[in-house]
Amino acid sequence: MLSGVNVALGVTGSIAAVNVVEIVHELRRRGANVRAVMSDSARGIVHPWSVEFATDEEVITEITGGVEHVALCGREGWADVLLIAPATANTVGKIAGAIDDTPVTTCATTALGADLPVVIAPAMHEPMYDHPGVLDAIECVEEWGVSFVSPRIEEGKAKIATTDAIALASAQAAGPSPLSGERIVVSAGATAESIDPVRVLTNRSSGKTGRAVARACYVAGAEVTLIHALVGPHPVEAGEECDPATYAEVESVESSAELSEAALSAAAKADAYVSVAAISDYTIEPEDEKIRSGEDLSLDLLPSPKVVDAVREANPELPIVGFKTETSGDDEAMVEAAREIADRVGMSFVVANDASVMGEEETRTLFVGDDVAEHRGTKAEIGEAVASELAGVLVRENCREE
Template sequence: MRRTLEGKLIVLAVTGSIAAVETVRLAHELRRKGATVQAVMSHAAAGIVSPAALTYATGRDTIVDITGHVEHVIYSGDEREADLLLIAPCTANTIGKIASGIDDTPVTTFATTALGSGQRIVCVPAMHHSMYRHPAVLRNLEILKEFGIEVIPPRIEEGKAKIAAIDEIVLWSERAVLGEPLRGKKVLITSGACREPFDDVRVLTTRSTGQMGRALAYEAFRLGADVTVVHMDHFPSVRNIHVETADEMREAVQHLLDEGIDIYISAAAISDYAPVRVAGKIPSGTVRQIELNPLPKIIDLVLPDLKVITVGFKLGDDAEIAGRELLLRGASLVVCNPPSVMGSATGTFLIMGRDLEVRVNTKEEVAFEVCRRL
């Protein structure tokens, strides 16, 4: 695991939602990423989770009252020690107080100070869904966004607007503190396998799992990009466009090109062939020949547009030769790998550019090396 938060200090501010029980795990995950975590709790939160539990999880005394040490100024003032104020979970009550400038708990005192000093703030709402739908709550969330606070959408499940998943909160925290070198860039990623039907129940596909596309999407998001992924899966925090066949993927890419993109990363195992479809179900146990028609390359839609940075992928024993040809045709970077890496998180990957050759061993390392060069 990359320690993306190494050297960063995050104030984890906890309010009185039952979702506060997740904050021990959240603190541990932030620390695994390298962060120093300082917990601050409202009195309502301390009635749900013991401050001692967060002291144990963070290795630092939990702040439950503002004292003469002016903790809010130390961590969130003009000369602040902290890099981020992360309010998780954030109740409807606290959202309303921050939006209205009310300052009557340790958490809202930190928020007031952070807003005044310009410190980055990430807010993670959690409440019953009926509360989340209240017009005042929705308006207050918009006010928080106008203040520059990042709001992570909740998971709507079982009649509740549940706190976002731990991994997603960590991802937004990374985005908030890593400088956002890709801010304002529209990144399009094609990811995973395609499925080409050859009768009403069977499909032709590959062993691709979408791990590479996921790693690239998260890394681009961490660095501040506006990320769209065209695939069969769903990744949190980014825009997802669901497709199954190569033709559907091609249509989606063309539409997004027309909208305007800055970077295209062709990480999908896009079908090279489509079978001639048979109506109904081919009877089991019969010998059947399947006719395959070649499909156009989606990357060929993008390469003529010199304004779009294009990253290609080549798979196979001749990947390096094919990769160099792709560079000559206008690709900025090409990632080469043998077929054995499909479906696996590790392998031998060669990242090639016009004056670049880098070898790495994991898909996360590929994502890091590619995105830092965009």
């Protein structure tokens, strides 16, 4: 996601600076190269040696005759993106006013003048974040194209965003953005059909692939709606380190009927629909009370409506990407099943895989369109491949319209 991206990391004097080593590790884990710039106030909270150890690079703590700000963030500078995390209210106000009295604010002015992408992750007490002048400063620099990673409002504090949210925002800002301006709807997870108030019929889908596709579309510049069903069968909890709300507008559903309703509503305003969710093929008329155990029981299963068929009927021209899971382990059978659903619905392409990868991190898929292409890797890497292929589909669609 950040492979080969050069991130200049500005650290200012918020107590959240204690998280800087963790932020650096997350950026580097995702492939980024990191060089840090620290204000004097930040050095009073975290020693530059700690940051130097984390980045494996010398930390800039003052601007000298070496014009470090230009070498780092100028038009021909090293950085691909300037990330300021954490950013204090004082720093945000100075950036808005082009005040350069710390190495971090000097780098910010240089970056903005050089059209270098800038990402800011503010952290401060909540009353400071709500100050009209701070809000005006944020609005001002956002109009200049600066990306803000919203803080978490907890315990009267505007706490710095999660490391995942910061890394995602940095990746999105660093580009490229082939899905910029596109509205993408992604479904994920396992639907569950109620048998009674306690029991459900569901499947083993973890939702990992669907979330990976949504994340990749966000990083590629899209506005993402994630319709999320259950996860094996537990729901995704808000506030997790990888909370989907950091990269998508999330709508939680449970049954196939709820997912169908949400998908039809979201697809009506979308530029593409990616159906990754493992949707129940059967539903049931639920009992009003818990079914007593200890006796033989037969359930009458009813076919569930096909969500992609309903979306296609309501949106004849909408690009749709499907996922098809088989248990045979045979490539020819997977391709045949993928082509059947692609032809029936009119899909742009179908991602076929074997059910054995459900819940696993590594996966192997076949992208079935006019040709068949194999993709192996983590589900994050498969998500990136889907986003890239989808971007190509939308380019071709836009060219035809013109």
